[in-house]
Amino acid sequence: MSVEIKTEPLTPEAFAAFGDVLDASGAPDKMINAGLCGRHHDRAALDFGPQGRAGISIFNAQPRSFPYPLNLMERHPEGSQAFLPMTASPFLVIVAEDNNGKPGVPRAFLTQPLQGINFHRGTWHGVLTPLEAPGIFAVVDRIGATPNLEEVYLDPEYVVTLG
Ligand SMILES: NC(=O)N[C@@H](O)C(=O)O
Numbered sequence: 001m002s003v004e005i006k007t008e009p010l011t012p013e014a015f016a017a018f019g020d021v022l023d024a025s026g027a028p029d030k031m032i033n034a035g036l037c038g039r040h041h042d043r044a045a046l047d048f049g050p051q052g053r054a055g056i057s058i059f060n061a062q063p064r065s066f067p068y069p070l071n072l073m074e075r076h077p078e079g080s081q082a083f084l085p086m087t088a089s090p091f092l093v094i095v096a097e098d099n100n101g102k103p104g105v106p107r108a109f110l111t112q113p114l115q116g117i118n119f120h121r122g123t124w125h126g127v128l129t130p131l132e133a134p135g136i137f138a139v140v141d142r143i144g145a146t147p148n149l150e151e152v153y154l155d156p157e158y159v160v161t162l163g
Pocket residue numbers: 074081125126127128
């Protein structure tokens with residue numbers, strides 16, 4: 001029997017315990033390029049650990065739909081991970097607090113168009129979950145010699161519905 005969780009809007013405040021929300025909302029920190037570009041400066045806490053380095057990869061993920069079955073969460077103990085959509089489609093961001101080394105009750109956030117996120121190092125999260133094709137994202141995360149991945153299959157499983 002799955003436990004239902006409903007999506008909630010993604011806001012910096014609600015997401016603060018898990019990571020950063022990346023978008024061009026609000027006034028830019030500085031105007032650049034002869035005043036033709038607003039720079040929303042240095043908006044993510046990036047962390048690649050002492051043995052890692054930053055990498056940019058392109059993910060092409062299959063779109064999912066609601067009700068979305070959630071049975072797996074993961075975390076990267078050695079680095080942060082940013083999901084930067086290359087389309088204007090909203091996507092699903094699932095996170096959980098740590099509960100003695102396992103994910104706690106998940107929370108499901110629905111992004112606004114043109115929002116990206118950055119999971120802080122060690123944040124429990126669902127895998128990249130687009131809701132529309134093409135599910136093309138730039139992903140900024142740690143490149144290193146160690147796996148940097150802990151996966152937990154959830155019991156109970158959850159089902160995410162649109163809030
Ligand atoms: N494994 C991988 O590269 N991606 C996951 O970390 C993910 O969060 O989608």
